[in-house]
Amino acid sequence: MNQVKKRKVSVLIPYKKQGKDFFIYMQKRGMEAQGAPGKIGFFGGGLENNETAEQALIREIKEELDITPKDFWHLGDYELEKSILFAYCQEVGESFEKEIKVLEGDYGEWFGEEKIFSTQDYAEKFILNDKPVVIDFFEKVKIK
Numbered sequence: 001m002n003q004v005k006k007r008k009v010s011v012l013i014p015y016k017k018q019g020k021d022f023f024i025y026m027q028k029r030g031m032e033a034q035g036a037p038g039k040i041g042f043f044g045g046g047l048e049n050n051e052t053a054e055q056a057l058i059r060e061i062k063e064e065l066d067i068t069p070k071d072f073w074h075l076g077d078y079e080l081e082k083s084i085l086f087a088y089c090q091e092v093g094e095s096f097e098k099e100i101k102v103l104e105g106d107y108g109e110w111f112g113e114e115k116i117f118s119t120q121d122y123a124e125k126f127i128l129n130d131k132p133v134v135i136d137f138f139e140k141v142k143i144k
Contacts, residue, residue: 007083010057011044012069013137014092016110022141023112024134025096026126027064027105040109041127042087053077053086065108066101075137080129087133089141113138 014025031037045060047053061069072090102108116126116134126134 004082006079008047008053008056008086009044009083010047010053010060010086010088011042011133012057012061012072013042013075013087013089013133014096015089015137015141016092016094016096021112021114022138023110024137025092025108026111027102028107028109029105029127033105036127039127040111040125041130042133043104043108054088057086057088064102064104066103067099075133075140078133078136080132083129085129085133087137089137 016023016025025043026040027043029036029039029041043061043064044057045064047056048059051059057072058069061067069088069090072088075087075089078085078087097108100108116122122128122131
């Protein structure tokens, strides 16, 4: 049986807490995007050459948001249908949107758990493969 080599991807989940609720900052992908055009997903991208997951995270976030992530923590590694996703989280302040420049995709937007999962058809608006990561994030951050 021919084993398909999965793409390795690092993503950052910037998040903030307001009261008892958590919000994550996600990207609205442009219609020209190679994968999942027009969908909402995480900022990040594929590992290149011999990069570690953390090196790719730092490079990708610099390319996409013009910031260098710091004080991030590892949420988990997720084996998905076509990729292995390394997810990292970073708590950010209220001025986060003033500190970044969205350089890839159409824009970034804050999403709370309720807004994400009350969407009529999650798969129509969000990248379906990201769903287990989003669920895991909200579960883990509440007990962190």
